[in-house]
Amino acid sequence: xxxxxxxxxxxxxxxxxxxxxxxxxGARYDLPLPLTLWLAAAGLTVALSFLVFALxxxxxxxxxxxxxxxxxxxxxxxxxxxxxxxxxLRAVSVCAFVVLIAAGLFGxxxxxxxxxxxxxxxxWWVGFTYLSAGAGDLWALLNPWKALYLWAEAITRWIRxxxxxxxxxxxxxxxxxxxxxxxxxxxxxxxxxxxxxAVPANIARLALGYSLLTWTCMFVFGREAWLRSGEVFAVYFxxxxxxxxxxxxxxxxxxxxxxxxxxCRAVPGDCVNCYECYARAAPAxxxxxxxxxxxxxxDPRPVPTxxxxxxxxxxxxVTFDGARxxxxxxxxxxxxxxxxxxIADSVWSAAATAGLLxxxxxxxxxxxxASGLMARLTRGDVRPASAGELARLFVPALLPIxxxxxxxxxxxxxxxxxxxxxxxxxxxFGRGWDLFGTAHYKIAVGIVGARFAWYTSVIxxxxxHVLAMYLAHRLALGRFSEPRAARRSQYPLxxxxxxxxxxxxxxxxxxxxxxxxxxxx
Amino acid sequence: xxxxSGAHHAPGVASLLAAVIALAACLALPVMAGDESAQAAVRAxxxxxxxxxxxxxxxxxxxxxxxxxxxxxSADEPLVVHLHGYDFETRIAPGEPAVTAFVARLTGxxxxxxxxxxxxxxxxxxxxxxxxxxx
Numbered sequence: 001x002x003x004x005x006x007x008x009x010x011x012x013x014x015x016x017x018x019x020x021x022x023x024x025x026g027a028r029y030d031l032p033l034p035l036t037l038w039l040a041a042a043g044l045t046v047a048l049s050f051l052v053f054a055l056x057x058x059x060x061x062x063x064x065x066x067x068x069x070x071x072x073x074x075x076x077x078x079x080x081x082x083x084x085x086x087x088x089l090r091a092v093s094v095c096a097f098v099v100l101i102a103a104g105l106f107g108x109x110x111x112x113x114x115x116x117x118x119x120x121x122x123x124w125w126v127g128f129t130y131l132s133a134g135a136g137d138l139w140a141l142l143n144p145w146k147a148l149y150l151w152a153e154a155i156t157r158w159i160r161x162x163x164x165x166x167x168x169x170x171x172x173x174x175x176x177x178x179x180x181x182x183x184x185x186x187x188x189x190x191x192x193x194x195x196x197x198a199v200p201a202n203i204a205r206l207a208l209g210y211s212l213l214t215w216t217c218m219f220v221f222g223r224e225a226w227l228r229s230g231e232v233f234a235v236y237f238x239x240x241x242x243x244x245x246x247x248x249x250x251x252x253x254x255x256x257x258x259x260x261x262x263x264c265r266a267v268p269g270d271c272v273n274c275y276e277c278y279a280r281a282a283p284a285x286x287x288x289x290x291x292x293x294x295x296x297x298x299d300p301r302p303v304p305t306x307x308x309x310x311x312x313x314x315x316x317x318v319t320f321d322g323a324r325x326x327x328x329x330x331x332x333x334x335x336x337x338x339x340x341x342x343i344a345d346s347v348w349s350a351a352a353t354a355g356l357l358x359x360x361x362x363x364x365x366x367x368x369x370a371s372g373l374m375a376r377l378t379r380g381d382v383r384p385a386s387a388g389e390l391a392r393l394f395v396p397a398l399l400p401i402x403x404x405x406x407x408x409x410x411x412x413x414x415x416x417x418x419x420x421x422x423x424x425x426x427x428x429f430g431r432g433w434d435l436f437g438t439a440h441y442k443i444a445v446g447i448v449g450a451r452f453a454w455y456t457s458v459i460x461x462x463x464x465h466v467l468a469m470y471l472a473h474r475l476a477l478g479r480f481s482e483p484r485a486a487r488r489s490q491y492p493l494x495x496x497x498x499x500x501x502x503x504x505x506x507x508x509x510x511x512x513x514x515x516x517x518x519x520x521x
Numbered sequence: 522x523x524x525x526s527g528a529h530h531a532p533g534v535a536s537l538l539a540a541v542i543a544l545a546a547c548l549a550l551p552v553m554a555g556d557e558s559a560q561a562a563v564r565a566x567x568x569x570x571x572x573x574x575x576x577x578x579x580x581x582x583x584x585x586x587x588x589x590x591x592x593x594x595s596a597d598e599p600l601v602v603h604l605h606g607y608d609f610e611t612r613i614a615p616g617e618p619a620v621t622a623f624v625a626r627l628t629g630x631x632x633x634x635x636x637x638x639x640x641x642x643x644x645x646x647x648x649x650x651x652x653x654x655x656x
Contacts, residue, residue: 029605029606029627029629029630029631030629030630031628031629031630031652031653031654032630445606445627446626446627449586449627449628449655450628450629450653450654450655451628451655511581511630511650511652512630
């Protein structure tokens with residue numbers, strides 16, 4: 001989490017804004033998980049793991065099929081999916097994008113009185129994470145870079161009907177989502193390490209720079225190709241949307257055959273959450289489905305290495321973000337500084353950068369180790385698998401645990417600190433405006449108490465763990481011919497998942513120790 | 522509704538259901554046990570700041586939601602202490618002890634920081650933390 005987000009709690013509470021900025025180094029005010037709850041959660045995690053083992057493998061299900069309900073058959077939902085509604089939503093999203101950049105460039109540079117930092121780091125980055133996993137792949141609909149590019153394409157076609165927009169160079173097949181992975185690391189560094197990440201002008205410049213990069217690459221490689229491999233937020237929110245209880249699906253072999261993604265088919269002829277196929281398919285072949293949560297993670301095809309790396313960076317960044325607020329991390333930093341002296345900026349930044357880069361390496365090694373064991377234990381199966389293949393098959397099943405930890409760590413904070421968007425929406429530039437009459441809204445700090453935060457954390461983390469275990473079992477049953485091999489494959493993975501869940505719980509049971517920056521002046 | 526393999530879902534659904542029930546049972550116990558001491562007591566702490574530090578025992582001060590909390594400060598140099606979250610500032614000088622008094626309505630872990638003239642831009646750990654636990 002950005003330091004700005006942690007800092008904004010204090011600012012939100014202080015009465016005069018100028019005063020607040022002067023004492024900006026605030027904190028998250030979460031109480032650590034008490035020992036009794038920690039023990040209960042840890043016990044449940046282990047007990048339920050055995051339960052999943054006992055029940056899920058007895059009579060296995062194979063394949064990626066699941067019940068779904070096509071909302072397009074309901075008149076109300078069909079109206080919602082009308083192109084006019086979709087374009088309207090896109091227009092709102094593009095407006096928000098433009099306001100964000102304008103606020104950054106022309107508004108006050110006080111991070112707590114400008115809409116840009118609060119909108120970017122709280123409302124959008126945390127809020128959209130929950131929206132994607134909780135509702136569906138809404139970013140594919142609202143992505144302002146995609147929307148503006150689509151409009152540019154439409155205008156070009158309108159002016160010269162035969163014109164072909166863009167160069168459509170092929171991205172080499174080996175590129176995968178490596179560009180997005182590199183961008184995710186860079187974004188993580190900006191979020192967690194960079195001192196200037198809350199300065200409104202910096203946010204605007206970064207957004208403009210990223211726009212230039214995105215549109216150039218879309219122009220060279222094609223819109224959908226870049227959205228799939230390089231637009232880091234499309235990849236990020238798209239992966240989270242695999243957890244969501246909704247999907248779009250195109251049931252048309254002809255539409256799929258023309259898709260620039262060579263591998264968008266989940267089941268032969270069916271493309272899930274591939275908006276390129278969805279747009280190309282005839283209306284009768286389109287579906288907008290409700291489905292069981294996380295059904296999108298039942299895809300039996302191993303993900304490419306680059307996608308596995310992307311997921312690992314996601315998992316490691318979220319975990320590291322929590323781990324660096326523990327007394328353990330503060331102790332490590334203190335050891336690197338002279339005794340009795342405050343921790344220097346350079347030490348803090350270097351340590352955080354190292355943690356950000358080493359985290360994914362450690363995760364990858366542990367996952368590869370577990371996959372190696374899985375491969376060994378299942379050598380007797382008719383269809384043995386390599387460690388690499390198993391890692392690529394099972395890494396996405398870890399997403400529910402990571403998402404659950406994210407909710408546990410940030411939900412109560414989003415609900416409190418996120419409220420700053422309400423007054424700032426009325427005065428985005430910090431000029432004393434009151435556009436919607438909400439400029440004097442006062443943040444209700446008491447809406448979530450410690451007890452709410454604790455129980456949400458424990459429930460969500462244990463459910464995430466059970467979901468991950470269940471998904472992995474179904475994937476194993478689909479992959480291996482014999483139930484026995486499938487079961488054996490799950491021993492190392494279950495151990496890994498229990499350890500991962502325990503680590504998440506351990507972080508929540510630690511008092512948050514701030515190694516916060518000095519006063520923002 | 523399309524159901525390609527509904528008949529085979531029973532084990533998975535059962536395990537999830539069992540998970541929810543087990544969770545609910547475990548979580549209900551501490552919730553029901555929690556509401557006993559609801560009277561408004563005064564919880565006072567004598568805090569001595571020397572060289573901008575407090576004794577190890579006072580690094581974390583614990584109180585319960587609803588209590589009247591009094592932080593009675595004394596210091597060896599002029600300082601302003603800031604209780605974050607509640608956002609109270611208290612000025613202290615040698616020989617002039619001061620008190621931060623409030624009703625603990627918000628639960629959470631709130632840092633107290635020292636604000637003084639000419640602070641360099643270093644990363645401080647908090648002077649101490651005040652933990653307000655739920656009733």
